[in-house]
Amino acid sequence: MAMKHGQSALSLAQSIGDIAKQSDVFRHFAFIKWAVGDYTAGQLYAKEAHELARIMGHLYREARGLRTEALNWLGLGNYMQCILLAKRARSLLDVCGLPHSIEGNGLRMLLGEVQSRKSEYVEAHSMYNQVAQAAANDPHYHAMSLINMADIEVSMGTAKHEIQRKINVAQTILKVIGMARGSTGCDIVQADLNLREGDMSTLLFCKCLRKMWGKDSEVVVYCLERLGDVSRWKNSHHELSWSTVLLAHSLKQKEKLGIHKGLQFIGDVFLQEKDEVTASSLFTLALQGFTLMDVHRSRAECMIRLGDISEKNGDLLNALELWDMARPLFERSSQTKQIQAIDNRLSRNNKDVKEQHQKGLAHLVELSVPAGKVDEEDEEDSEIELELDEADVEQVVV
Structure with missing residues (x-):
């Protein structure tokens, strides 16, 4: 229905040559497509919106269109393009003197979401905290920044009471301003926190799925x-x-x-x-994708699993290499428990590798040839080489 009304508005704007209205309608289309997950169509509509705004020289409209296109690139998983467009939009807002406007807060939220999806949790948390401070008079963005900080804190292992406090404050704000979508955001983070704390119920997740599908x-x-x-x-x-x-x-x-x-x-x-063969193939395929997207935590998780499979199959050196590569990725994503688990693996297995190395050296010593025999063989080899050299000389002289 919204698209149908939008098409009527677009036709009218085109008939009278109203470029500003056309830009607004295309941006409206882009948001609709983004919300339902049709990111490819949303990206194209948003691009049309900010290009029309650029033609008319309206910097603020252009910035809004750029942010909307960036949102759709975020959904598609192209984080580099998303960041590039977001930075262009921020530079336009700076020119307009509106870096702390509603649109500016939206861009900070977007950049925080990129960092969160890449599991750069410390940086994302800092970005959301900036929004919470800057948006003290904007209840919507203030509440959403609290929800996003709570979401990150679940992944970082922050104390339950700290997370719960943020969820409760955000719920209160959103209830007052009547933001249904934000309230669902509180519910899903609450469900995630409950799961982390050992509540195996799927009811709240399923409720949100039915509501938002x-x-x-x-x-x-x-x-x-x-x-x-x-x-x-x-x-x-x-x-x-x-x-x-x-x-x-x-x-x-x-x-x-x-x-x-x-x-x-x-x-x-x-x-x-x-079924380790199938599992290994799937982990390898996932790892390739996470590597291209630069998603640190998920890369490390795949490396850990592949390392465990290698260890079980007797390839300890490959396992150690994978675990060693996973460790800085877990550090980058602030995963303290996983870092400790890797250190335990490395400590245990490095000892095993050292013992295997010592056994191998001992075996080589047992197989070594006695010194006297080696000397005799060396003397025989020297005599043969000398005879060959003399024969070669005689052949050349002849």
């Missing part, structure tokens, strides 16, 4: 990622179906991060079923 793709993917991550659900047998739904949904939306997380989670299921 077909309306808000970001919420849907968020829920599916948590439901499909087999490593977080103990003694449960529902994860394969959720992982498959995540993969199918992300493929449909061309959402790269969800695609590769789906592959990783399905790999976890095969690993639990002792």
